[in-house]
Amino acid sequence: MPAVPKHELLQTEIGGKTLQEWDLQWKPLRTAFSAPQPDLRYVVGLFRVRHNGAVKYIARATEPVGGLAKGLARIRGPAQTGNAGYGAKMIQKHLAGVSVDVLKAGEGVKASENTKELKKAMIKFYDPEWTWPFQRRMKAIQSGELPAD
Numbered sequence: 001m002p003a004v005p006k007h008e009l010l011q012t013e014i015g016g017k018t019l020q021e022w023d024l025q026w027k028p029l030r031t032a033f034s035a036p037q038p039d040l041r042y043v044v045g046l047f048r049v050r051h052n053g054a055v056k057y058i059a060r061a062t063e064p065v066g067g068l069a070k071g072l073a074r075i076r077g078p079a080q081t082g083n084a085g086y087g088a089k090m091i092q093k094h095l096a097g098v099s100v101d102v103l104k105a106g107e108g109v110k111a112s113e114n115t116k117e118l119k120k121a122m123i124k125f126y127d128p129e130w131t132w133p134f135q136r137r138m139k140a141i142q143s144g145e146l147p148a149d
Contacts, residue, residue, distance in 0.1 A: 009125050015105070015114035019121050025103055032100035033076040033091070040068035044115050045105040046122060047072060049091055049130070051098050057087040057130040060119040062112040068102055086137070087130040090149075 010020040026048065029037070044067050049057040061071035075088050076095075091098060103122075105115040123131055129146070140146040 004124065006125060009121065012121050014117045014121060015110065019118075019125065022103065022118060023122075023125070026101040027103075029072075029100045029102050032072050032102075033095060033098075037069040037072055040072070040102065041066065041070070042107070043067040043069075043102075043104050044107070044111045046103040046115060046119055048101050048103070048122070048126070048128070049087075049098050050101070051094050055126040055128045056098075057091060057128050058119060058122050058126065059087070060115050062115050064107070064112065068104075072100075086134070087128075090130045093149075 010018060010023070012019045014022065029047070031037075032047065042064060044060075044062050044064060046058055046060050047068060048055050048059075059071055059075075061068045063070060075091055103118070105111040105118060129137075132140075137146065141148050
């Protein structure tokens with residue numbers, strides 16, 4: 001199946017807004033991994049991590065209690081299932097050089113559903129390297145497209 005062109009992807013509607021409209025709502029979060037985020041405790045949505053200007057990782061937080069605050073804390077916390085993946089490890093490795101933006105998806109059950117769809121669409125749009133599956137990353141390293149970590 002051929003990939004959807006980016007300009008078409010931006011017209012995808014999720015929760016009554018296009019992906020392009022959602023994409024304009026990212027807000028920088030300067031202390032994302034260095035301090036607790038109590039104001040995001042009940043907020044569901046996405047966070048994206050940038051390194052050297054490129055979007056490298058996109059994660060979702062869909063739990064109404066805990067929300068984005070819990071997702072961000074999980075990355076900076078002690079080793080556990082929620083931060084054992086490649087993307088989380090790369091964030092930890094480059095912590096001093098990453099920036100974070102959050103995208104609030106609203107409140108309630110509909111916001112959680114929207115967040116799940118938004119993550120899929122944003123990953124298709126940005127194709128963040130630290131989110132790639134293992135096989136794709138290994139193929140890119142073997143072909144010389146990516147340096148080994």
